[in-house]
Amino acid sequence: MVARVIPVEDFDLVIFGGTGDLARRKIFPSLYHRFVAGQMPPEARVFGAARADIGDADFRTMIREALDEFVPDADRDPEQVKAFLGRLHFVTIDATGENGWAELAQRMRPGVIRAFYFSVGPSLFGALAERLHKHKIATPDSRIVVEKPFGRDLASAKALNATLAAHFAESQVYRIDHYLGKETVQNLMALRFGNMLFEPLWNSHYVDHIQITVAETVGVGGRGAYYDNAGAMRDMVQNHMMQLLCLIAMEPPARFDPDAVRDEKLKVIRALDPLEPHEIVRGQYAAGDEPGYREDAGDPKSRTESFIALKIHISNWRWAGTPIYLRTGKKLKSRASEIAVVFKDAPHSIFGDDAGQHRNILTIRLQPNEGMTLGVTIKEPGPGGMRLIDVPLDMTFADALGPELEEAPDAYERLIMDVIRGNQTLFMRGDEVEAAWAWTDPIIEGWEARHDVPKPYDPGSNGPEDSMMLLHRDGRRWREIKP
Ligand code: NAP
Numbered sequence: 508m509v510a511r512v513i514p515v516e517d518f519d520l521v522i523f524g525g526t527g528d529l530a531r532r533k534i535f536p537s538l539y540h541r542f543v544a545g546q547m548p549p550e551a552r553v554f555g556a557a558r559a560d561i562g563d564a565d566f567r568t569m570i571r572e573a574l575d576e577f578v579p580d581a582d583r584d585p586e587q588v589k590a591f592l593g594r595l596h597f598v599t600i601d602a603t604g605e606n607g608w609a610e611l612a613q614r615m616r617p618g619v620i621r622a623f624y625f626s627v628g629p630s631l632f633g634a635l636a637e638r639l640h641k642h643k644i645a646t647p648d649s650r651i652v653v654e655k656p657f658g659r660d661l662a663s664a665k666a667l668n669a670t671l672a673a674h675f676a677e678s679q680v681y682r683i684d685h686y687l688g689k690e691t692v693q694n695l696m697a698l699r700f701g702n703m704l705f706e707p708l709w710n711s712h713y714v715d716h717i718q719i720t721v722a723e724t725v726g727v728g729g730r731g732a733y734y735d736n737a738g739a740m741r742d743m744v745q746n747h748m749m750q751l752l753c754l755i756a757m758e759p760p761a762r763f764d765p766d767a768v769r770d771e772k773l774k775v776i777r778a779l780d781p782l783e784p785h786e787i788v789r790g791q792y793a794a795g796d797e798p799g800y801r802e803d804a805g806d807p808k809s810r811t812e813s814f815i816a817l818k819i820h821i822s823n824w825r826w827a828g829t830p831i832y833l834r835t836g837k838k839l840k841s842r843a844s845e846i847a848v849v850f851k852d853a854p855h856s857i858f859g860d861d862a863g864q865h866r867n868i869l870t871i872r873l874q875p876n877e878g879m880t881l882g883v884t885i886k887e888p889g890p891g892g893m894r895l896i897d898v899p900l901d902m903t904f905a906d907a908l909g910p911e912l913e914e915a916p917d918a919y920e921r922l923i924m925d926v927i928r929g930n931q932t933l934f935m936r937g938d939e940v941e942a943a944w945a946w947t948d949p950i951i952e953g954w955e956a957r958h959d960v961p962k963p964y965d966p967g968s969n970g971p972e973d974s975m976m977l978l979h980r981d982g983r984r985w986r987e988i989k990p
Contacts, residue, residue, distance in 0.1 A: 515927045517548040517619040521611065523602065523635055524626035525555025525566070529654065531573035534626060535595075537919035539574055540582065542591045544916070546924060550619075556600040556611065566597035602631040608642040615644055622926050624652040629667055636674040645674070650926050652681045655746055656737065657935070660951070661944035668937040677937055681926050686747040687933040688918030688925075691877040691904070695754040695846075696763070698871070698879070705869070706759070708850065711829040715866070715983075718847040719751055721835040721873075722988045725842075726792060726966075727803045727813065735804035738811040739789075743835045745947045749776065750935075751873075752831060755846055756821055765931040769939055776942040780820040782950055789954070789961035790814030790971035792838040797966065800837075810954075812961040813837045816974040818981075830981070834974060838966040841990040844873035849983075862895045868986075875990055878903035 520538075522530050541547055555566050571592055574583060598614065600607030615621060623639060625632055632653060639645040651671070658664030671680050686692050699705055708714070721743060727734040734742060753772035760767035789812035791800045800813045814836030821831065850867040865884040872878050880901045887894040916924070925933055953959070962971035969975070969988055978984050 512544050512546050513924075513928075515546060515548065515924055518551050518622060518927050519554065519615050519619055520552070520622045520624065520923075520927070521554040521556055521598075522624045522626055523556045523600070523631070524624075525597065526557040526559050526561075526569060527626055529626045530555065531570070532577050533919045534624065534923070535570050535573055536577045537917065537923055539578060539588070539591050540916065541920050541924060542594070543582070543584070543587050547594065550616075552594050552596060552616075554611070554614070555595065555597045556607070558599065558601050558606075560599055561597055563596050567592040567595055570595055602627060602634045602638070605638075608638050608644070612642045612644050620648065620650070620927060620929075621646055622650045622652065624923075624926075626654060629653070629656070629658075632667060633670040633673075636671055640674050648679075648929075649675075650679050650681055650929065651675055652683060652923075652926055654683050656741065657682055657746075657940050658944060659737070659741060661941060661948050664940050664944045668941065672937075678931070680934075680937065681922075681931060682935040682937070682940060683922055684746050684750055684935055685918040685922065686750050687935075688920075688922040689873065690915045690921075691871070691873045692751065692754065693933070694877075694904075695751075695871065696768075699755075700759050700763075709848075710825045711827055713850055714829050715849045715851045716829055716981075717755060717831045717849065718986060719748060719755070719831065719833045719845075720847075720986070720988060721748060721751075721844045722839040723835075723837050723842055724839060724967075726797070726838045727800065731803040731805055734813075735806055735809055735811045739813060739815040739835055739837075740947060740951060744815060744817070744833070745943050746935075748833055748835060749943045751846060752819070752833065755848075756826060756831070758825065763932065765934075766936075768932050769936045773936070773939050773942055774823075775821060776939065776946060778821050778823045778826075779946050780822050781946070782817060782819070784953060784957075786818040786977070787950065788814075788816040788971060788973040788977050789959065790816075790836060790964045790974065791961040792836075792966050793963040795966040799963075799966075810958070810960055814839070814961070814964060814970045814974070816970065816977050818977055832978060832983075832985070834970065834985070836964075836970050839988060840967055840969055841988050842875065843988050843990050845986075846871045846873070847986050858893045858895060862893060865895050865897055870986070876903050877905070878907075 522534055524530055538553060571588060574588055598607050598611045600611060625635055658667050753775045756775045757771040760771045791813050793799045794802065801807050801809050804811065816834035819831040819833060848869040852864060852866060856862055868882040870880045880899045882897045883900050884895050884897050887896045922933060962973055964971040975985065
């Protein structure tokens, strides 16, 4: 079976920052894939816009080189590449000046969807939004796409929202969190709300606790300076992990539509208790065979965390009393993202003490080997009496779905096409982002006030020892991070 391609309406898409890293690495390769899949209408065009003094021909050469670098060989067909490049154009434009705007206005076609991707630093959002209006390039139906980071605290996120709101309605603003475009992340909703099996058990009566892990083996590498200004809390928790938490904890929305889904996610964020210092563990990878975090960050005194573990409480009827443990870090043992829902013990063991303690654990693997495993307790085979063991009911999506999963669009492909379709379900709403910062800000401010220093941890480990203690204190333990 081949993945279904849903046609979209004709469009002109402008990528501000069209010569930048994100555009070359992600946006144009994604558009190329959608073009090959037959999803780009015959007249649809994509404009790169930046200050560079280049024309269409130079720009096409630049994007051809980007496709050579970032699209796998097997997916690059010379005829398709040529046809795709024919759809690309370039306008030299200065976001903060008047250069190029009249030309862009003149090159836009009437009567088609106009979308504007702000793949530039957030300090330029206001200037772009203002000029799109002043030059009558934006229409009431236009969409704008903005990238993370969306602010670095509540005040800056509010300021950014206000800047965009001065020129665009909320229904026109698409805030990207690429995690929401991942197939397996969307699957969380299908799993929870498409099956009768899980939902009746999905609450604090049956769930002991939940673990959410996003572990990376890489360090901060070339992004050291940027990362040091953010840290794991801002770079991963406030956005990506918060989204995972929302999808796993939210109430069933009445419909799968943008506001119904986002209303429910917002309620989860607003129900988060403030964290106490003992519910937070921060870590920083030490030097091993390779330089440590502080060397990578270029600051021998850096107090930024490259690892964080949290014990989170959601104060609502569904989750009161069931903690959600969350951890993410760099230079850990394996690269793995998973959510584990650990169910409570059976209320009474009819098999006596010999049977041991057994729990059902539903593990949803986001990467690698996307899939899910349900740990089920059965009798140990053989004549040894009624001894129990846990065995996995295991499904790897690639085995179950075969080529269809491989052909599923990657996160950016899906999200860019959703922008053209006008579907905001997988984008963050302004109030959602602000609520996430409102919860995050006091935690970060607490560290700053206390001059908190992250605990060092060995590269290739599971993170700092204190992270183990966070669960040990509650009589629990982290699942092993394995690929
Ligand atoms: P980048 O490589 O520095 O590219 C910036 C782009 O903006 C260039 O095309 C640059 O071209 C253009 N630009 C800069 N000043 C301009 C101005 N005054 N007027 C018009 N164009 C201007 O940055 P990036 O890594 O692509 O990141 C873009 C945005 O995406 C940032 O907000 C970043 O935080 C976010 N983001 C990036 C990544 C990533 O992997 N790179 C991931 C997530 C989010 P000229 O200099 O020729 O004008």
